[in-house]
Amino acid sequence: MKPRSRRGGGRPTIADVARKAGVGAITVSRALREPERVSPELREQIARAVDALGYVPDRNARALASARADVIGVLVPSLTNNVFAEVVRGIYDGLGDTHLQVQLGNTHYSGLEEERLLQVFLSQKPSALIVSGIDQTPAARALLESAGCPVVQIMEIGPDPVDMMIGFSHLEGGRAVTRHMIEAGYRKVGFIGARMDPRSQRRLAGYRAAMEAAGLYDVRLVTTTTTPSSVSLGQELFRDALAKVPTLDAVFCNNDDLALGVLFEANRAALAIPSKVGIAGFNDLDMMHVAFPSITSVRTPRYEIGRQAIAMARAAIAGKRPADLVVDTGFELMARESTARHPDGRRPPAP
């Protein structure tokens, strides 16, 4: 027996397979990656040898030799935020059974952290990069532009894509709910926002635009914090908002967690929903339609964004860049009981 090489961990290599199958190593390599370019007989022999030896290609060696890892780097600001959890789920599902792997990075809503992770990811020579939002730092943007691989910005759309983009306008989303509440008859519509990342800011801008258009805007109606969002924070912020403006008759919450907190707090304070106070959230998590009363929200296609982002990336990797480099997914206003102050709003279903 030929002694094993000095360093190897003992796993069979492509050479072992080649020897066993009686072919050249490169043929094995091809049989694995482009089977159609190898004759059926050899393919068969090689498959047997692979099985017999339990051969698994070494991804590191492959990446080094081909100067490209079968990895898609994905940068999201949070892993616990349900919205991004669903985006990530869509991304994983969009992979199908390709040999591609996802490398996740959590930027914690920090531009600097995003830069750092980009550096790290780039050192792997990924096949593509997916990043969240459109507010990269100049340095991060430069990194992306010289990445030498397809780049997809997700969740938002804007005027100046690095490469590809898929998302929707958060400003329009914010405007749509606010307008809906105004039309439902609410006048003192408050805005409650946590975290206040760029997308939250734009929802606020939409809120403001709608309120100003109706001549209802008042800065005291706006209650925000940079603290991360949570149900309990919604409760607190609602109390703060009421303390500032006791005549508050509705709140548009930055997201559904806050809205849930507001609902509970309104229950506690015995404020009738929707007659005394209207509530709307953002994202339309499952619980919004189950809540009692059900809560108005804006349905955002986060899972689909993840799926499509991967589809776009895969197409670009394959050299088929999609015709539309910027995709606006839109959103959908889900008007429910929590804002049905008017007779034309939906009524609570009979029990």
Add this chain to the structure above:
Amino acid sequence: MKPRSRRGGGRPTIADVARKAGVGAITVSRALREPERVSPELREQIARAVDALGYVPDRNARALASARADVIGVLVPSLTNNVFAEVVRGIYDGLGDTHLQVQLGNTHYSGLEEERLLQVFLSQKPSALIVSGIDQTPAARALLESAGCPVVQIMEIGPDPVDMMIGFSHLEGGRAVTRHMIEAGYRKVGFIGARMDPRSQRRLAGYRAAMEAAGLYDVRLVTTTTTPSSVSLGQELFRDALAKVPTLDAVFCNNDDLALGVLFEANRAALAIPSKVGIAGFNDLDMMHVAFPSITSVRTPRYEIGRQAIAMARAAIAGKRPADLVVDTGFELMARESTARHPDGRRPPAP
């Protein structure tokens, strides 16, 4: 100028740095990985050259040469389940600023998928592996045992660790809540369960043990489904449970999402909580204490499990295997208004 190598993407290599710093390539390599083994002067020169060139080591080459990637493979059954999202957050946080990277895999609660992902991960020669639960298939277990790297099983503890383990007893958790409800005076305590993965099964076993001990067990009180958990599913299952046993006076839900759905449905049906029906969840998400009324749950240290799992893995990688290979984190029963039927239960706070 020496022409750049044929294939490289143009990025500077370690040789470039070595030339610029006037040292050997290996010295640069050492300066980067074990600075203390290089003289301060050279270290300084090398640092300057690295900065000047913008050198970033190629992870793929490093992994190939050292036969080990600085990657920790992490297998979880779900990314959207808040519980695992928090585990993952703990894992990322536990990384600190090591050079280690996390490679996430989603098994979708499937043993086969876990096997497949293990294969993929192993092909990268990870530095360590973290897997969820203790119910690996025999094939997966064999893979883990011959992985040649530290392995941490998380979320549960059991008698036969592959290597290391950190978690708690779901059976005891289920038993504790159930006992609490019985002590609060409930008699027809139902169990509502979604997904029914192994950990859910063990919580059910704990429920059953407590009910049988009190002579209250009745199979008709148990309502389960393999459908993934959600708030709306909680609503549905509660309706089903009530249809089966109209005298139901409490429900222990497999997790907090279901419990929230039950709460809303009880509200809808005008069933007073906790007098007509008691509710308990599992995991103690933030919303449980905010809910109105607040909901009894079992606090599980999922974030801490993630953090500690990484700590254990890092220690093992560094050759310092922890003294306790199996860590029981325990859990904490959070009794709240939703099960406070007895005067000794907590009262709702005054507004």
Add this chain to the structure above:
DNA sequence: TTGTACGCGTTATCAA
């Protein structure tokens, strides 16, 4: 369709 020669960028080995 298949094979040969070589390089990918780094680290392990061993000697100085």
Add this chain to the structure above:
DNA sequence: TTGATAACGCGTACAA
């Protein structure tokens, strides 16, 4: 403490 040399396992380029 530092360096020369030889892998690491695979893919690219080119030839057959």
